[in-house]
Amino acid sequence: MSLPFDEFFLARQPILGRDQHLVAFELLFRTAGSTEANVTDDAAATAAVISHASQLGMEHVVGAQLAFVNVTEAALMSDYVRFLPADKVILEILETVKATPELVARVRELKSLGFKFALDDVVAESDDVRALVKLVDVIKIDVKGVDPARLPSLTASLRQQHKKLLAEKVETQEEFRLCLELGFEYFQGFYFARPDIMSGKKIAPSELAILDLLELVNSDADNHTIELAVKRDALISLNLLRLVNTPAAGVRGKIDTLGQAIEVLGRRQLQRWLQILLYATPGAQVEMNLPLLQMATTRGKMLELMSLKIHPGQRAAADTGFTVGIMSLTDALFSMSMEDILDTVDVAGEARAALLDREGEYGEMLNIVEMLEKDKCGKALSAALRHLDLTIKDLREIELAAFEWINELAQEVH
Incomplete structure (x- = not known):
């Protein structure tokens, strides 16, 4: 399934390292008419974008940084995923993807071709997470979706498996500092663009x-x-x-x-x-x-x-x-x-x-x-x-x- 490329928007969200410098962008593709992310539309959007990647050139979109690209089960199992440059992208396995034997085998195959993977929106160590965690390089944790009391134990458990952790939806400096203390490597969210107004401050x-x-x-x-x-x-x-x-x-x-x-x-x-x-x-x-x-x-x-x-x-x-x-x-x-x-x-x-x-x-x-x-x-x-x-x-x-x-x-x- 594919839809005309002109019906899609591109969103580019920054991913920062511990030093607050850019390391990557997450590329998000959405249909024009939908108010919420729609799985069918997004699968078609991913297909449309990947099929145009060779024309656009990923370096034009993200420059020297890496690109995190969301992939559904259909995208992972398809041939068109291989149009993406393995050295420029990290394939982000959506939380809706089930870790079937066929899918796990496909991830192994793509890894052998040089692709790297991230797990998206992890809020707990489910069976699907456990089945895929050995194969991925980065685990994205939705800090808004995890009970704050459980966040330290979840991050500690995943870090023991030598995985790099990415905190998603970090919206305040306080959240950034907490995630820094918990050992997160990467951060996504607009905390860095939120004005922290200081009363009476003068321009340097x-x-x-x-x-x-x-x-x-x-x-x-x-x-x-x-x-x-x-x-x-x-x-x-x-x-x-x-x-x-x-x-x-x-x-x-x-x-x-x-x-x-x-x-x-x-x-x-x-x-x-x-x-x-x-x-x-x-x-x-x-x-x-x-x-x-x-x-x-x-x-x-x-x-x-x-x-x-x-x-x-x-x-x-x-x-x-x-x-x-x-x-x-x-x-x-x-x-x-x-x-x-x-x-x-x-x-x-x-x-x-x-x-x-x-x-x-x-x-x-x-x-x-x-x-x-x-x-x-x-x-x-x-x-x-x-x-x-x-x-x-x-x-x-x-x-x-x-x-x-x-x-x-x-x-x-x-």
């Missing part, structure tokens, strides 16, 4: 330096003034030169000096790289495998491309889209309320309405991207797309183009 000097530079760019200061301001911070200078020499910057030939960078890039591109630099770890080089930076740049690029699709050729609208996307996670970055941040930074009215209240066209675009991140790919998402006169196909093409752009950036900046 290193971050203020970049915001001051953004103000200079926005206020049309001359190139010499901007260059002097950049040179006051050696790390900003270094990171800016590294960023502008990536393929994603789209500049031909090597740029060696700040003056040249400012001249060649122009104000629009300079503003973009400074916005990206906000997410660099203070006092360190830009690291594209920081999840907040990946998420913010993906949002920025998607809103830029959505703006261009809706308003072809209108670069100013596209730039505002990029700004809204990348600024949308600064509350989590600075541990401050968005209101306090926007009191510090001069942001245009449309962008301000989108960031504070998800209002206006940019607010609608941001809502769409947030629904995709959370895998809420049902009727609300379809309706939001229709309101902006975008199709499902448009959105997936925009998303893949954004992923590819981020991956180009990540290839050079590490």
Whole structure:
């Protein structure tokens, strides 16, 4: 069974290691009309995606990271699962799959071909889990689905079998710290993007330096003034030169000096790289495998491309889209309320309405991207797309183009 590829959405959820850096993405494929995950639809979605994997190229979707791909019993037993690159994917056996002798034999066969496996949504050591646990590399535990009193004993038992544990649905810093103590290796959930607002907190000097530079760019200061301001911070200078020499910057030939960078890039591109630099770890080089930076740049690029699709050729609208996307996670970055941040930074009215209240066209675009991140790919998402006169196909093409752009950036900046 297969359905037209254009009927499916793609959601990409980050998986982090103990050091809070990206190690993988879980790829989720959903039909456009369903409000809940539907097994039949999802099996068809997996089939459609795998059959297109050779055309898309998994590296365009996940870059240097691994991809966790959900597989049903039908997908595991099928021939098309072998279209996936064994070195790039971890096949995630859904909790609905029964460990029949035939299925266990198939998992052994695929392992012999180099595939790795994870068990999804484990909440207890059932017969099916026990039958498959020796064959898998990673066990995903749904921390919301396990009684907190039982979680320590369940994790201890599975760790004794030398399995790497992945905590799913980690939504708060407290949950992350608990799972860290229990010995989990990997973490999935949006705890890292949740603003932990600290009352009276001020923006750090290193971050203020970049915001001051953004103000200079926005206020049309001359190139010499901007260059002097950049040179006051050696790390900003270094990171800016590294960023502008990536393929994603789209500049031909090597740029060696700040003056040249400012001249060649122009104000629009300079503003973009400074916005990206906000997410660099203070006092360190830009690291594209920081999840907040990946998420913010993906949002920025998607809103830029959505703006261009809706308003072809209108670069100013596209730039505002990029700004809204990348600024949308600064509350989590600075541990401050968005209101306090926007009191510090001069942001245009449309962008301000989108960031504070998800209002206006940019607010609608941001809502769409947030629904995709959370895998809420049902009727609300379809309706939001229709309101902006975008199709499902448009959105997936925009998303893949954004992923590819981020991956180009990540290839050079590490």
